[in-house]
Amino acid sequence: MYSFMLIPLLTGCDLLKDATEITISTELNADIPVVVSTSMAKSAVEANAVTAIAFSKSQDLTLASNADLEPYLSKIEEINLNSLLITVNGLGEGQTVNTFSLDVTGVGNIFMQTNITMTNNTFTPEISAGILDQVATKLFNDKQITLTVSGTASGPMTFTAFLSFDSEVIAQVL
Numbered sequence: 001m002y003s004f005m006l007i008p009l010l011t012g013c014d015l016l017k018d019a020t021e022i023t024i025s026t027e028l029n030a031d032i033p034v035v036v037s038t039s040m041a042k043s044a045v046e047a048n049a050v051t052a053i054a055f056s057k058s059q060d061l062t063l064a065s066n067a068d069l070e071p072y073l074s075k076i077e078e079i080n081l082n083s084l085l086i087t088v089n090g091l092g093e094g095q096t097v098n099t100f101s102l103d104v105t106g107v108g109n110i111f112m113q114t115n116i117t118m119t120n121n122t123f124t125p126e127i128s129a130g131i132l133d134q135v136a137t138k139l140f141n142d143k144q145i146t147l148t149v150s151g152t153a154s155g156p157m158t159f160t161a162f163l164s165f166d167s168e169v170i171a172q173v174l
Contacts, residue, residue: 021077022173026068028081028139028165030061036153052098052152058105061163062144072171079140081132082166083124084110090159091118097159099151106145107134136167 036055063069063076088097097116102125103109111125139145149161 020173022072022171024068024072024169024171026066026167026169028061028063028066028167030059030147030163032057032059032147032149032161032163034149034159034161036155036157036159038156053155054150054152056148056150057161058146058148060144060146061139061165063139064143069169069171072169073143075172076140076169077172078170079136080168080170081136081139082168084127084132085124085164085166086113086122087162087164088116088121088159089162091116091121091157093118094154095157095159096154097151098154100161101150102163103148103150104135104138104145105148106138106142107131110135112151135165 034055034057036053038053063073069076084102086100086102088100091097095118099112099114100116101109101112110131111127113123113125116123135145147163
């Protein structure tokens with residue numbers, strides 16, 4: 001008999017919890033400027049050879065930098081990352097990013113893409129839900145993540161890697 005009386009009470013608790021939560025659909029963005037340069041002079045033989053130049057650049061993505069989330073920073077209960085869109089801006093004619101990888105400190109490599117050019121510069125990499133969950137957990141726990149883009153390019157160049165995580169953040173409104 002008492003168990004029947006508890007059912008409305010427990011259901012009421014769930015309804016109250018749902019009424020005090022808000023789901024914020026937002027984009028978590030990072031612009032990472034990359035300069036690819038040769039660090040030493042090439043000999044005449046090396047100058048004529050096609051060689052790839054390595055690059056690596058790190059930058060933090062913080063929850064506090066997102067205007068949609070700023071009022072809720074201390075009330076965030078869950079972060080869900082749905083996908084990632086990458087745009088590599090600033091490539092000129094004949095410039096190619098041969099390989100492009102994204103690592104998240106504490107999680108590891110997220111993906112690798114090849115042959116990015118000025119006409120093929122926007123893509124949504126295939127990232128498993130498990131990896132996105134690991135990144136979301138790291139972001140929830142630390143309120144920031146360190147992103148590192150690295151790879152090789154066809155020569156000296158400057159470009160900006162724009163990363164946009166499609167996300168849903170659940171927070172308390174009270």
